[in-house]
Amino acid sequence: xxxxxxxxxxxxxxxxxxxxxxxxxxxxxxxxxxxxxxxxxxxxxxxxxxxxxxxxxxxxxxxxxxxxxxxxxxxxxxxxxxxxxxxxxxxxxxxxxxxxxxxxxxxxxxxxxxxxxxxxxxxxxxxxxxxxxxxxxxxxxxxxxxxxxxxxxxxxxxxxxxxxxxxxxxxxxxxxxxxxxxxxxxxxxxxxxxxxxxxxxxxxxxxxxxxxxxxxxxxxxxxxxxxxxxxxxxxxxxxxxxxxxxxxxxxxxxxxxxxxxxxxxxxxxxxxxxxxxxxxxxxxxxxxxxxxxxxxxxxxxxxxxxxxxxxxxxxxxxxxxxxxxxxxxxxxxxxxxxxxxxxxxxxxxxxxxxxxxxxxxxxxxxxxxxxx
Numbered sequence: 621x622x623x624x625x626x627x628x629x630x631x632x633x634x635x636x637x638x639x640x641x642x643x644x645x646x647x648x649x650x651x652x653x654x655x656x657x658x659x660x661x662x663x664x665x666x667x668x669x670x671x672x673x674x675x676x677x678x679x680x681x682x683x684x685x686x687x688x689x690x691x692x693x694x695x696x697x698x699x700x701x702x703x704x705x706x707x708x709x710x711x712x713x714x715x716x717x718x719x720x721x722x723x724x725x726x727x728x729x730x731x732x733x734x735x736x737x738x739x740x741x742x743x744x745x746x747x748x749x750x751x752x753x754x755x756x757x758x759x760x761x762x763x764x765x766x767x768x769x770x771x772x773x774x775x776x777x778x779x780x781x782x783x784x785x786x787x788x789x790x791x792x793x794x795x796x797x798x799x800x801x802x803x804x805x806x807x808x809x810x811x812x813x814x815x816x817x818x819x820x821x822x823x824x825x826x827x828x829x830x831x832x833x834x835x836x837x838x839x840x841x842x843x844x845x846x847x848x849x850x851x852x853x854x855x856x857x858x859x860x861x862x863x864x865x866x867x868x869x870x871x872x873x874x875x876x877x878x879x880x881x882x883x884x885x886x887x888x889x890x891x892x893x894x895x896x897x898x899x900x901x902x903x904x905x906x907x908x909x910x911x912x913x914x915x916x917x918x919x920x921x922x923x924x925x926x927x928x929x930x931x932x933x934x935x936x937x938x939x940x941x942x943x944x945x946x947x948x949x950x951x952x953x954x955x956x957x958x959x960x961x962x963x964x965x966x967x968x969x970x971x972x973x974x975x976x977x978x979x980x981x982x983x984x985x986x987x988x989x990x991x992x
Contacts, residue, residue, distance in 0.1 A: 623706060626684040626767025627654055627676070628774070630806050636679060642672050652811035654682040655774055681706075685771045690779065701775055705768055709761055711741040711790055713772040715780050737784040738776045742769060742800055743791025748824050748860040750845075752889055754923045755790045763796040769803035773812065785814060787821045788843070792860075794821070794829035801836050816840050822887065824860055825869040834880040842876065843885035843916075844869075848895045849903035857894065866907075873911065883912045889920050890932035890940070901940045905948030915944055915952040 625632055627650060637644045646668055653665045662676040688704040699715040716737045746753075747760035772789075776782055785807065787793040793800050800821070807814045820841035823830065833842060848854040854861040873884060886908065890896045908915070917940060920931045932940075937954055944952040 624681040624684065625679060626765065626771060627651065627680045627682055628770035628806060629765055629767035630770075630802050631766065633680065636675060637672070640671055640675050642669055642675065646672060648810045650676070651806075655777060655811060658683070658778065683771050683774065684765075685768055685775070687775050699779060701772070701779075703772060703775060705744070705764075707762070709744045711744055711764065711768075711772070713741060713776060713789055714739040715776050715782070717780065735783045736776075736780040737786060738773060738782045739786050739789050740769060740772045741789030741791055742787055742793040742796045746791045747795065748792050748858065750824070750847075750858045750860070752847075752857060752891060752920060752923075752927075752929055757923070758790075763799060764791070766799045766802040766806065769799060770806050773807060773814075782814070784818045785820070786843075787819075792824055792826065794823045794826040794833075797829050804837055804840065820885065822885075824858060825864045825872075827864050827868055827872045830869075830872045830876055834876055838880070839882075841882070841885060842880075843887055844873065845887045845889075846904075847887065847889050849900055849907050853895055853900075857891065870907065877911060883914055886913050886915045887918060888915055889918045890937050891920055892930040892932045892936075894929065896932040896936050896940060898939060898943060901943035902947070905944050905950060908950060909948060913950060915950055916955050917941060917952060918955045 627633060630647075633647055634644050637647065650665060650668070650672075654660060657664070660682055662673055662680075662682075665673075684706040685703050688702040688710060691700045691702075692698070693700075697717050699717075701713045701715070702710055703713060704710050716739065718735050718737070741764065743763050744761035745758035746755045748756060749759075750756045773782060773785065787800065804816075804819060804821075806812065807819065808816050816837065816839040820843050821833075821837075822843040822845060824845045830842070833840075845858075846854075847857060848861075851861065851866040854866060877884060888895075888904070904915070917937055919937065920929055922929070922931065941952045941954060944950045
């Protein structure tokens with residue numbers, strides 16, 4: 621018995637429709653029906669050519685993944701979805717809610733009310749092995765298909781209307797490049813219609829993928845997990861950095877910025893005594909001096925017993941931020957911590973089911989929430 625494919629596996633369903641002589645323009649309306657009717661049967665979708673029904677039944681499922689559990693943080697601001705794939709593996713996606721009206725714009729409350737950001741996984745596990753990240757401890761298991769990436773948005777949309785998407789969940793998105801590009805093209809078209817400007821892809825710095833990123837996905841936001849201002853420290857905390865020397869990475873980012881004319885988001889995790897001293901702030905400021913960037917300082921979320929790092933003290937983070945802002949005039953934000961109590965904060969996403977008690981959530985942590 622061959623595994624049925626997700627109806628959201630865009631390239632596959634398109635080629636199957638073309639091979640059967642069915643108009644591919646029907647596909648977006650099939651997607652819309654599936655989003656609105658989670659447990660639908662194919663024959664319930666109105667007005668398709670008869671060949672489409674038999675093709676859908678023989679090769680596709682409305683969803684190949686299912687939501688295994690939904691865990692809300694105590695403040696109701698963060699929701700973590702544990703999603704089970706049809707091969708038995710699991711990934712996590714995190715919904716983060718913001719109330720725009722709490723912010724100010726020109727002295728007045730911002731318009732827009734509630735908005736939600738979805739943090740999406742691109743792989744089961746990750747082969748980058750960053751030492752401060754829980755997902756890295758899992759090792760790499762598998763790439764997600766286009767459909768499995770899109771289905772995270774389908775599941776989340778049923779819980780909260782999603783306006784922003786960040787690819788900052790499990791995995792290195794640019795190591796699953798083809799599926800990532802295809803999934804984003806689905807998300808930005810009908811019926812999802814998420815604006816490319818509201819989508820951010822985060823990478824440790826896969827140079828060959830950054831080189832083609834703008835051509836394949838114009839107007840998207842690129843975030844780079846830099847985490848250190850010099851190659852030596854970067855290699856200590858991010859073993860994968862050895863393959864992507866800092867000088868070459870900065871050259872690739874300069875070229876990306878020249879082509880895209882967009883600011884780049886720089887993610888920088890604050891590790892006590894490792895990369896959070898004043899000298900590091902000056903090194904970072906000089907490194908990014910010619911770039912148009914926003915730096916996002918991320919307070920480290922300890923990962924259970926495993927952690928060899930400590931969280932930087934607040935005053936150190938503030939001092940670091942001041943150096944970047946005042947000396948180098950770089951917009952620098954400190955990430956608001958969300959979802960720590962449900963292991964849904966930055967760097968905390970790990971599938972640890974064997975230790976999972978039904979009533980409690982292990983105090984591990986997970987993801988990012990860029991303010992775009």
